[in-house]
Amino acid sequence: MGHKHLDLGLFIYMNTIETWKSVKNYENFYEISNLGRLKILKKEKIVFFKPPKNSYVNVFLRNEKTSIYTRIHRLVAEAFIPNPENKACVNHKNGIKWDNRVENLEWVTYSENNFDRWKNFREGRHNLIEKENEIVNLFENFIKNKEIAEETKKRKPIKIIIGMKFNMLTAIEKLERKYWLFQCDCGIKKKIVDYSVTSGHTKSCGCLFKKTIKKLKETHKLSKTLEYSSWCSIKERCYNKNSKHYCNYGGRGILMSDEWFNSPEQFIKDMGLKPSKEYSIERIDNNGNYCKENCKWATRKEQQNNRRVTIKVYYNNEIKSLIDWCEDLNINYKMVESRIRRGWDYKKALETPQKHETKKLNEEQVREIKKLSLEGLNYKQIASMFNVDPTNIGHIMRGKCWKHII
Secondary structure (H helix, E strand, O other): OOHHHOOOOHHHHHOOOOOEEEOOOOOOOEEEEOOOOEEEOOOOEEEOOOOOOOOOOEEEEEOOOOEEEEEHHHHHHHHHOOOOOOOOEEEEOOOOOOOOOHHHEEEEOHHHHHHHHHHHHHHOHHHHHHHHHHHHHHHHHHHHHHHHHHHHHOOOOOOOOOOOEEOOEEEEEEOOOOEEEEEEOOOOEEEEEHHHHHOOOOOOOOHHHHHHHHHHHOOOOOOOOHHHHHHHHHHHHHHOOOOOOHHHOHHHOOOEOHHHHHOHHHHHHHHOOOOOOOOEEEEOOOOOOEOHHHEEEEOHHHHHHOOOOOOEEEEOOEEEEHHHHHHHHOOOHHHHHHHHHOOOOHHHHHHOOOOOOOOOOOHHHHHHHHHHHHOOOOHHHHHHHHOOOHHHHHHHHHOOOOOOOO
């Protein structure tokens, strides 16, 4: 076995400990070991180099900004060997240029490196070949001893005795050749090869496999329930990046608890049944995760009051949402919201009365409105008579509403 066929990975077997360090200026891309092996982090791959004939092992490194063509022994030295005197060269102590173990490298000056090269030249190439062959013989002996050690570690065959139990099988009778008669815990007797049972490959008469398949086919039977639909919706908006609601939930770091994520049954157990279709799941803390402590069933109105964009107003020594104040004071929410957008104070927006209170008209009133309009009265005059907005009178006369009244 010559050095041409030698893989530098052999040093892994010759050394029990291999340490890795990041390559300088390429920290997130490559790592180098004390045995001269290179690891590509992005591909999670270790590169094995075949030793070139009387030459150094070169490698091409590249990151997002730069690329460089360098030698492995320099990477090892820069990572593992201190260089307080800032020497420029890295020397191979044994003269073998592809032996890049950290023990075989040292920092030297140009003159020291040239002297070592002249020294190796005087010793002759045959001495280097002898050193290479010595390393190869060490490797072959190590592999041979390793194989012997692995053989001794193999388990000796277990001798079966009547009455011995292996998983669910109990030995009853010895049959021809390597066959035994076993009785399963389910009561079935079966003829099985001995080593199949002792190795653990066969654990039952086949009933265990059937039970496993049956269990896998079992479902939670919740797919048509309202609660399961809610559970799926939560999972969708928290983990599916293609969901239109992901940016407001999973994109903000909102997740499901581990108990709910893995089990819709646990979700239903914690939350209970949905009171009706009008209810949906609500988080008490809008920035918190979906979990038992932070969720409840709530109506659409309750959820609207607990949104991040909900306007909270301090009025009459109380803090309520704007929509609640409008309901309590019996005023139009959209009108108040419009006033606030235009810069009104909250108190003024809530206390200023509406110019024209909304009032429902009946068919007789609509006929009277159309009759008055034909007599020459303008929209404002008619609106003041029926206490409605002039815009409503315009809609009636233009046929946008009450079309069926002539």
